[in-house]
Amino acid sequence: MTRVxxxxxxTQQAMANVIAVLLxxxxxxxxxxxxxxxxxxxxxxxxxxxxxxxxxLALHPQxxxxxxxxxxxxxxxxxxxxxxxxxxxxxxxxxxxxxxxFLLDNDRLYAxxxxxxxxxxxxxxxxxx
Amino acid sequence: MLTLxxxxxxxxxxxxxxxxxxxxxxxxxxxxLLTIGLGVDIHxxxxxxxxxxxxxxxxxxxxxxxxxxxxxxxxxxxxxxxxTGAIVGALLAGLSGDDVLFVVFGTVLAISVVxxxxxxxxxxxxxxxxxxxxxxxxxxxxxxxxxxxRLVEYRATRTPLALAIMGLAxxxxxxxxxxSGAFKVLAMDSAMRLPMKVSTTTSTxxxxxxxxxxxxxxxxxxxVNPLIAAPVALGVLVGAGLGSRLLEHLRxxxxxxxxxxxLLVIAAEMVLRGFGxxx
Numbered sequence: 001m002t003r004v005x006x007x008x009x010x011t012q013q014a015m016a017n018v019i020a021v022l023l024x025x026x027x028x029x030x031x032x033x034x035x036x037x038x039x040x041x042x043x044x045x046x047x048x049x050x051x052x053x054x055x056x057l058a059l060h061p062q063x064x065x066x067x068x069x070x071x072x073x074x075x076x077x078x079x080x081x082x083x084x085x086x087x088x089x090x091x092x093x094x095x096x097x098x099x100x101x102f103l104l105d106n107d108r109l110y111a112x113x114x115x116x117x118x119x120x121x122x123x124x125x126x127x128x129x
Numbered sequence: 130m131l132t133l134x135x136x137x138x139x140x141x142x143x144x145x146x147x148x149x150x151x152x153x154x155x156x157x158x159x160x161x162l163l164t165i166g167l168g169v170d171i172h173x174x175x176x177x178x179x180x181x182x183x184x185x186x187x188x189x190x191x192x193x194x195x196x197x198x199x200x201x202x203x204x205x206x207x208x209x210x211x212x213t214g215a216i217v218g219a220l221l222a223g224l225s226g227d228d229v230l231f232v233v234f235g236t237v238l239a240i241s242v243v244x245x246x247x248x249x250x251x252x253x254x255x256x257x258x259x260x261x262x263x264x265x266x267x268x269x270x271x272x273x274x275x276x277x278x279r280l281v282e283y284r285a286t287r288t289p290l291a292l293a294i295m296g297l298a299x300x301x302x303x304x305x306x307x308x309s310g311a312f313k314v315l316a317m318d319s320a321m322r323l324p325m326k327v328s329t330t331t332s333t334x335x336x337x338x339x340x341x342x343x344x345x346x347x348x349x350x351x352x353v354n355p356l357i358a359a360p361v362a363l364g365v366l367v368g369a370g371l372g373s374r375l376l377e378h379l380r381x382x383x384x385x386x387x388x389x390x391x392l393l394v395i396a397a398e399m400v401l402r403g404f405g406x407x408x
Binding site for chain 1: 130131134180183184186187188190191201202205206208209212213215216219266334337338340341342343344345348353355356358359360362363366
Protein backbone atom coordinates (compact mmCIF):
# COMPACT_ATOMS: atom_id res chain seq x y z
CA MET A 1 0.00 0.00 0.00
CA THR A 2 1.94 3.02 -1.21
CA ARG A 3 1.23 6.32 0.36
CA VAL A 4 0.52 9.19 -1.97
CA UNK A 5 1.70 12.58 -0.81
CA UNK A 6 -1.06 14.03 1.41
CA UNK A 7 -2.94 17.05 0.21
CA UNK A 8 -1.90 20.30 1.84
CA UNK A 9 -2.08 20.43 5.61
CA UNK A 10 -4.26 23.51 5.77
CA THR A 11 -7.18 21.76 4.02
CA GLN A 12 -6.82 18.81 6.36
CA GLN A 13 -6.58 21.04 9.41
CA ALA A 14 -9.63 23.02 8.28
CA MET A 15 -11.59 19.79 7.83
CA ALA A 16 -10.52 18.54 11.28
CA ASN A 17 -11.69 21.84 12.74
CA VAL A 18 -15.07 21.57 11.00
CA ILE A 19 -15.52 18.08 12.44
CA ALA A 20 -14.50 19.30 15.92
CA VAL A 21 -17.09 22.10 15.72
CA LEU A 22 -19.81 19.67 14.54
CA LEU A 23 -18.92 17.19 17.29
CA UNK A 24 -18.99 19.89 19.96
CA UNK A 25 -22.32 21.20 18.64
CA UNK A 26 -23.78 17.69 18.80
CA UNK A 27 -22.69 17.23 22.40
CA UNK A 28 -24.00 20.68 23.40
CA UNK A 29 -27.32 20.08 21.59
CA UNK A 30 -27.70 16.76 23.39
CA UNK A 31 -26.91 18.37 26.76
CA UNK A 32 -29.39 21.21 26.13
CA UNK A 33 -32.20 18.78 25.20
CA UNK A 34 -31.47 16.55 28.22
CA UNK A 35 -31.29 19.49 30.65
CA UNK A 36 -34.53 21.07 29.36
CA UNK A 37 -36.36 17.75 29.48
CA UNK A 38 -35.06 16.98 32.95
CA UNK A 39 -36.06 20.38 34.39
CA UNK A 40 -39.60 20.05 33.00
CA UNK A 41 -39.82 16.44 34.19
CA UNK A 42 -38.68 17.27 37.73
CA UNK A 43 -41.06 20.26 37.89
CA UNK A 44 -44.12 18.36 36.70
CA UNK A 45 -43.75 14.80 38.03
CA UNK A 46 -44.80 13.95 41.58
CA UNK A 47 -42.04 12.48 43.75
CA UNK A 48 -41.78 8.70 43.39
CA UNK A 49 -42.22 6.73 46.58
CA UNK A 50 -39.29 4.45 45.79
CA UNK A 51 -37.05 2.94 43.13
CA UNK A 52 -37.41 1.49 40.60
CA UNK A 53 -39.38 4.27 39.01
CA UNK A 54 -39.27 2.28 35.78
CA UNK A 55 -42.61 1.18 34.38
CA UNK A 56 -44.50 4.17 33.12
CA LEU A 57 -41.37 6.30 32.84
CA ALA A 58 -39.26 3.90 30.76
CA LEU A 59 -38.60 5.00 27.23
CA HIS A 60 -40.47 3.11 24.58
CA PRO A 61 -39.15 3.18 21.06
CA GLN A 62 -41.34 5.33 18.88
CA UNK A 63 -40.89 6.88 15.48
CA UNK A 64 -38.34 9.63 15.10
CA UNK A 65 -41.10 11.93 13.81
CA UNK A 66 -43.16 11.42 16.99
CA UNK A 67 -40.08 12.08 19.14
CA UNK A 68 -39.20 15.31 17.34
CA UNK A 69 -42.86 16.40 17.39
CA UNK A 70 -43.02 15.68 21.14
CA UNK A 71 -39.76 17.55 21.74
CA UNK A 72 -41.07 20.61 19.87
CA UNK A 73 -44.19 20.44 22.05
CA UNK A 74 -41.82 20.42 25.09
CA UNK A 75 -42.86 16.96 26.18
CA UNK A 76 -40.09 16.16 28.74
CA UNK A 77 -39.77 12.48 27.86
CA UNK A 78 -39.55 13.26 24.14
CA UNK A 79 -36.91 15.94 24.85
CA UNK A 80 -34.80 13.47 26.85
CA UNK A 81 -35.30 10.75 24.26
CA UNK A 82 -34.15 13.08 21.50
CA UNK A 83 -31.18 14.20 23.62
CA UNK A 84 -30.12 10.57 24.14
CA UNK A 85 -30.52 9.82 20.43
CA UNK A 86 -28.27 12.77 19.54
CA UNK A 87 -25.76 11.51 22.13
CA UNK A 88 -25.77 7.96 20.68
CA UNK A 89 -25.36 9.42 17.18
CA UNK A 90 -22.16 11.36 18.03
CA UNK A 91 -19.76 8.35 17.95
CA UNK A 92 -21.40 7.15 14.71
CA UNK A 93 -20.90 10.63 13.27
CA UNK A 94 -17.29 10.63 14.46
CA UNK A 95 -16.55 7.36 12.66
CA UNK A 96 -18.23 8.60 9.46
CA UNK A 97 -16.28 11.88 9.64
CA UNK A 98 -13.03 9.95 10.09
CA UNK A 99 -13.56 8.29 6.69
CA UNK A 100 -13.56 11.78 5.15
CA UNK A 101 -10.40 12.72 7.08
CA PHE A 102 -8.55 9.57 5.97
CA LEU A 103 -9.62 10.12 2.36
CA LEU A 104 -8.38 13.71 2.49
CA ASP A 105 -5.09 12.30 3.73
CA ASN A 106 -5.07 9.93 0.69
CA ASP A 107 -5.04 7.09 3.20
CA ARG A 108 -7.22 4.57 1.36
CA LEU A 109 -6.31 1.64 3.62
CA TYR A 110 -7.61 3.40 6.72
CA ALA A 111 -10.58 4.89 4.89
CA UNK A 112 -11.52 1.28 4.03
CA UNK A 113 -10.93 0.01 7.61
CA UNK A 114 -13.04 2.88 8.99
CA UNK A 115 -15.80 2.23 6.44
CA UNK A 116 -15.85 -1.41 7.59
CA UNK A 117 -16.18 -0.29 11.23
CA UNK A 118 -19.06 2.02 10.24
CA UNK A 119 -20.75 -0.83 8.37
CA UNK A 120 -20.52 -3.19 11.37
CA UNK A 121 -21.72 -0.37 13.65
CA UNK A 122 -24.76 0.40 11.49
CA UNK A 123 -25.51 -3.33 11.20
CA UNK A 124 -25.54 -3.74 14.99
CA UNK A 125 -27.67 -0.61 15.45
CA UNK A 126 -30.27 -1.41 12.81
CA UNK A 127 -29.66 -5.08 11.98
CA UNK A 128 -29.93 -6.66 15.44
CA UNK A 129 -31.41 -4.02 17.75
CA MET B 130 -37.14 14.16 43.38
CA LEU B 131 -34.82 17.11 42.87
CA THR B 132 -32.39 15.76 45.48
CA LEU B 133 -32.40 12.39 43.79
CA UNK B 134 -31.58 13.90 40.39
CA UNK B 135 -28.81 16.04 41.93
CA UNK B 136 -27.27 13.02 43.69
CA UNK B 137 -27.21 11.06 40.41
CA UNK B 138 -25.77 14.11 38.62
CA UNK B 139 -22.98 14.62 41.18
CA UNK B 140 -22.05 10.92 41.19
CA UNK B 141 -21.99 10.96 37.41
CA UNK B 142 -19.58 13.92 37.30
CA UNK B 143 -17.18 11.74 39.33
CA UNK B 144 -17.84 8.77 37.02
CA UNK B 145 -17.10 10.82 33.91
CA UNK B 146 -13.95 12.25 35.47
CA UNK B 147 -12.35 8.90 36.34
CA UNK B 148 -13.82 7.29 33.22
CA UNK B 149 -12.13 9.76 30.89
CA UNK B 150 -8.82 9.54 32.79
CA UNK B 151 -8.64 5.75 32.81
CA UNK B 152 -10.22 5.02 29.42
CA UNK B 153 -13.23 3.31 31.00
CA UNK B 154 -16.87 4.16 30.58
CA UNK B 155 -17.65 5.28 34.11
CA UNK B 156 -19.91 2.25 34.59
CA UNK B 157 -17.56 1.22 37.41
CA UNK B 158 -18.91 4.19 39.39
CA UNK B 159 -22.41 4.58 37.92
CA UNK B 160 -23.64 1.01 38.44
CA UNK B 161 -22.83 0.65 42.17
CA LEU B 162 -24.02 4.22 42.83
CA LEU B 163 -27.41 3.32 41.35
CA THR B 164 -27.78 -0.24 42.66
CA ILE B 165 -26.20 -0.08 46.12
CA GLY B 166 -26.62 3.64 46.73
CA LEU B 167 -30.13 4.19 45.38
CA GLY B 168 -31.60 0.69 45.08
CA VAL B 169 -32.16 0.88 41.33
CA ASP B 170 -32.79 -2.42 39.54
CA ILE B 171 -29.59 -3.77 37.91
CA HIS B 172 -31.13 -3.70 34.41
CA UNK B 173 -31.81 0.04 34.56
CA UNK B 174 -28.38 0.58 36.10
CA UNK B 175 -26.72 -1.19 33.16
CA UNK B 176 -28.89 0.79 30.73
CA UNK B 177 -27.64 3.97 32.43
CA UNK B 178 -24.09 2.62 32.29
CA UNK B 179 -24.26 2.32 28.48
CA UNK B 180 -25.44 5.95 28.34
CA UNK B 181 -22.53 6.86 30.62
CA UNK B 182 -20.03 5.08 28.34
CA UNK B 183 -21.16 7.03 25.27
CA UNK B 184 -21.24 10.32 27.21
CA UNK B 185 -17.69 9.73 28.50
CA UNK B 186 -16.46 9.13 24.98
CA UNK B 187 -18.23 12.11 23.42
CA UNK B 188 -17.53 14.48 26.32
CA UNK B 189 -13.83 13.65 26.19
CA UNK B 190 -13.73 13.69 22.37
CA UNK B 191 -14.43 17.41 22.36
CA UNK B 192 -11.09 18.00 24.11
CA UNK B 193 -9.15 15.17 22.47
CA UNK B 194 -9.85 16.38 18.95
CA UNK B 195 -7.76 19.39 19.97
CA UNK B 196 -5.10 17.50 21.96
CA UNK B 197 -4.40 14.70 19.47
CA UNK B 198 -3.16 12.18 22.03
CA UNK B 199 -5.65 9.63 20.68
CA UNK B 200 -4.19 7.27 18.06
CA UNK B 201 -7.07 7.11 15.57
CA UNK B 202 -5.42 4.41 13.43
CA UNK B 203 -4.93 2.06 16.37
CA UNK B 204 -8.49 2.80 17.51
CA UNK B 205 -10.09 2.10 14.14
CA UNK B 206 -8.01 -1.00 13.40
CA UNK B 207 -8.70 -2.60 16.79
CA UNK B 208 -12.35 -1.51 16.68
CA UNK B 209 -12.81 -3.89 13.71
CA UNK B 210 -12.11 -6.81 16.08
CA UNK B 211 -14.20 -5.39 18.94
CA UNK B 212 -17.38 -4.64 17.00
CA THR B 213 -17.21 -7.99 15.16
CA GLY B 214 -16.60 -9.75 18.48
CA ALA B 215 -19.55 -7.92 20.02
CA ILE B 216 -21.90 -9.23 17.32
CA VAL B 217 -20.57 -12.77 17.82
CA GLY B 218 -21.12 -12.34 21.57
CA ALA B 219 -24.67 -11.07 21.07
CA LEU B 220 -25.44 -14.09 18.90
CA LEU B 221 -23.92 -16.48 21.49
CA ALA B 222 -25.74 -14.86 24.42
CA GLY B 223 -27.79 -17.30 26.41
CA LEU B 224 -25.72 -20.37 25.54
CA SER B 225 -23.88 -20.23 28.85
CA GLY B 226 -24.85 -18.97 32.31
CA ASP B 227 -24.13 -15.27 32.79
CA ASP B 228 -23.08 -15.85 36.40
CA VAL B 229 -20.17 -18.07 35.35
CA LEU B 230 -19.10 -15.59 32.66
CA PHE B 231 -19.07 -12.67 35.11
CA VAL B 232 -16.83 -14.64 37.49
CA VAL B 233 -14.50 -15.60 34.60
CA PHE B 234 -14.38 -11.99 33.37
CA GLY B 235 -13.66 -10.61 36.84
CA THR B 236 -10.96 -13.21 37.46
CA VAL B 237 -9.22 -12.47 34.14
CA LEU B 238 -9.21 -8.76 35.01
CA ALA B 239 -7.80 -9.44 38.47
CA ILE B 240 -5.00 -11.58 36.99
CA SER B 241 -4.14 -8.90 34.41
CA VAL B 242 -3.25 -6.53 37.26
CA VAL B 243 -0.10 -8.59 37.94
CA UNK B 244 1.99 -7.56 34.90
CA UNK B 245 0.91 -3.96 35.47
CA UNK B 246 2.40 -3.92 38.97
CA UNK B 247 5.86 -4.54 37.51
CA UNK B 248 5.69 -1.37 35.44
CA UNK B 249 3.92 1.00 37.80
CA UNK B 250 6.90 3.35 37.59
CA UNK B 251 7.25 3.25 33.80
CA UNK B 252 6.59 6.66 32.24
CA UNK B 253 7.23 5.86 28.56
CA UNK B 254 7.82 2.28 27.30
CA UNK B 255 11.48 1.79 26.45
CA UNK B 256 13.16 -0.11 23.58
CA UNK B 257 9.95 -1.29 21.93
CA UNK B 258 10.59 -3.16 18.67
CA UNK B 259 7.88 -2.50 16.11
CA UNK B 260 6.28 -5.68 14.73
CA UNK B 261 5.56 -6.20 11.02
CA UNK B 262 1.81 -5.56 11.45
CA UNK B 263 2.41 -2.26 13.21
CA UNK B 264 4.86 -1.24 10.50
CA UNK B 265 2.55 -2.12 7.61
CA UNK B 266 -0.47 -0.58 9.32
CA UNK B 267 1.52 2.45 10.51
CA UNK B 268 0.30 2.06 14.09
CA UNK B 269 3.29 3.76 15.75
CA UNK B 270 2.91 7.47 16.38
CA UNK B 271 3.70 10.50 18.48
CA UNK B 272 1.95 13.01 20.74
CA UNK B 273 2.87 16.16 22.60
CA UNK B 274 3.00 15.44 26.33
CA UNK B 275 2.05 18.55 28.33
CA UNK B 276 3.30 16.98 31.59
CA UNK B 277 6.72 16.05 30.18
CA UNK B 278 6.74 19.17 27.99
CA ARG B 279 8.05 17.31 24.96
CA LEU B 280 6.99 15.37 21.88
CA VAL B 281 6.82 11.65 22.69
CA GLU B 282 7.42 9.22 19.83
CA TYR B 283 6.34 5.64 20.41
CA ARG B 284 6.23 2.28 18.61
CA ALA B 285 3.58 -0.41 18.66
CA THR B 286 4.35 -4.12 19.02
CA ARG B 287 2.55 -7.49 19.37
CA THR B 288 -0.36 -6.30 17.22
CA PRO B 289 -1.90 -9.78 16.66
CA LEU B 290 -2.08 -10.33 20.44
CA ALA B 291 -3.82 -6.97 20.90
CA LEU B 292 -6.24 -7.83 18.11
CA ALA B 293 -7.07 -11.16 19.80
CA ILE B 294 -7.65 -9.45 23.18
CA MET B 295 -9.91 -6.90 21.47
CA GLY B 296 -11.94 -9.61 19.77
CA LEU B 297 -12.37 -11.35 23.13
CA ALA B 298 -13.28 -8.03 24.76
CA UNK B 299 -15.97 -7.59 22.10
CA UNK B 300 -17.38 -11.07 22.71
CA UNK B 301 -17.60 -10.34 26.47
CA UNK B 302 -19.34 -7.00 25.78
CA UNK B 303 -21.87 -8.67 23.54
CA UNK B 304 -22.49 -11.53 25.98
CA UNK B 305 -22.67 -9.59 29.22
CA UNK B 306 -23.78 -6.11 28.18
CA UNK B 307 -20.75 -4.48 29.77
CA UNK B 308 -18.31 -1.96 28.36
CA SER B 309 -14.90 -3.42 27.78
CA GLY B 310 -12.73 -0.36 28.36
CA ALA B 311 -10.53 -2.26 30.82
CA PHE B 312 -9.66 -4.90 28.21
CA LYS B 313 -9.06 -2.21 25.59
CA VAL B 314 -6.56 -0.35 27.77
CA LEU B 315 -4.84 -3.64 28.64
CA ALA B 316 -4.50 -4.61 24.97
CA MET B 317 -2.87 -1.28 24.12
CA ASP B 318 -0.81 -0.81 27.29
CA SER B 319 0.30 -4.37 28.10
CA ALA B 320 0.30 -5.99 24.64
CA MET B 321 1.12 -3.17 22.20
CA ARG B 322 3.14 -1.21 24.76
CA LEU B 323 1.74 2.19 23.82
CA PRO B 324 2.23 5.03 26.34
CA MET B 325 -0.49 4.90 29.03
CA LYS B 326 -2.17 8.18 28.04
CA VAL B 327 -2.33 7.06 24.39
CA SER B 328 -3.92 3.78 25.58
CA THR B 329 -6.55 5.43 27.77
CA THR B 330 -7.53 8.20 25.31
CA THR B 331 -7.72 5.73 22.41
CA SER B 332 -9.84 3.44 24.60
CA THR B 333 -12.11 6.38 25.47
CA UNK B 334 -12.62 6.94 21.75
CA UNK B 335 -13.31 3.24 21.12
CA UNK B 336 -15.79 2.64 23.96
CA UNK B 337 -18.10 5.27 22.45
CA UNK B 338 -18.22 3.32 19.19
CA UNK B 339 -18.73 -0.04 20.94
CA UNK B 340 -21.26 1.59 23.30
CA UNK B 341 -23.26 3.05 20.43
CA UNK B 342 -23.38 -0.42 18.87
CA UNK B 343 -24.96 -1.96 21.98
CA UNK B 344 -27.13 1.04 22.91
CA UNK B 345 -29.78 -0.03 20.40
CA UNK B 346 -30.39 -3.30 22.25
CA UNK B 347 -30.94 -1.62 25.65
CA UNK B 348 -33.03 1.08 24.04
CA UNK B 349 -35.40 -1.38 22.38
CA UNK B 350 -35.77 -3.33 25.65
CA UNK B 351 -36.95 -0.11 27.35
CA UNK B 352 -34.11 -0.34 29.90
CA VAL B 353 -33.14 3.30 29.57
CA ASN B 354 -35.03 5.24 32.24
CA PRO B 355 -35.14 8.98 31.42
CA LEU B 356 -35.11 10.13 35.05
CA ILE B 357 -31.88 8.18 35.56
CA ALA B 358 -30.31 8.44 32.09
CA ALA B 359 -30.67 12.23 31.74
CA PRO B 360 -28.77 13.23 34.93
CA VAL B 361 -26.22 10.45 34.28
CA ALA B 362 -25.55 11.70 30.74
CA LEU B 363 -25.32 15.35 31.81
CA GLY B 364 -23.07 14.64 34.80
CA VAL B 365 -20.78 12.35 32.82
CA LEU B 366 -20.44 14.89 29.98
CA VAL B 367 -19.28 17.51 32.51
CA GLY B 368 -16.97 15.07 34.31
CA ALA B 369 -15.44 13.69 31.11
CA GLY B 370 -14.75 17.21 29.85
CA LEU B 371 -12.92 17.99 33.12
CA GLY B 372 -11.13 14.63 33.11
CA SER B 373 -9.79 15.02 29.59
CA ARG B 374 -8.37 18.45 30.43
CA LEU B 375 -6.80 17.12 33.63
CA LEU B 376 -5.33 14.12 31.78
CA GLU B 377 -3.04 16.25 29.62
CA HIS B 378 -1.21 17.43 32.72
CA LEU B 379 -0.92 14.07 34.49
CA ARG B 380 2.03 11.75 34.11
CA UNK B 381 1.60 8.32 32.50
CA UNK B 382 2.58 6.70 35.81
CA UNK B 383 -0.24 8.52 37.66
CA UNK B 384 -2.79 7.47 35.07
CA UNK B 385 -1.61 3.84 35.29
CA UNK B 386 -1.93 3.81 39.10
CA UNK B 387 -5.53 5.06 38.83
CA UNK B 388 -6.23 2.42 36.18
CA UNK B 389 -4.84 -0.41 38.33
CA UNK B 390 -6.99 0.72 41.25
CA UNK B 391 -10.14 0.85 39.09
CA LEU B 392 -9.27 -2.51 37.52
CA LEU B 393 -9.35 -4.14 40.96
CA VAL B 394 -12.69 -2.49 41.75
CA ILE B 395 -14.20 -3.64 38.43
CA ALA B 396 -12.85 -7.18 38.94
CA ALA B 397 -14.51 -7.31 42.38
CA GLU B 398 -17.78 -5.90 40.98
CA MET B 399 -17.89 -8.48 38.20
CA VAL B 400 -17.17 -11.44 40.49
CA LEU B 401 -19.83 -10.19 42.95
CA ARG B 402 -22.30 -9.78 40.08
CA GLY B 403 -21.56 -13.40 39.14
CA PHE B 404 -22.55 -14.43 42.66
CA GLY B 405 -25.82 -12.55 42.34
CA UNK B 406 -24.92 -9.34 44.13
CA UNK B 407 -26.27 -6.46 42.05
CA UNK B 408 -23.32 -4.16 41.57
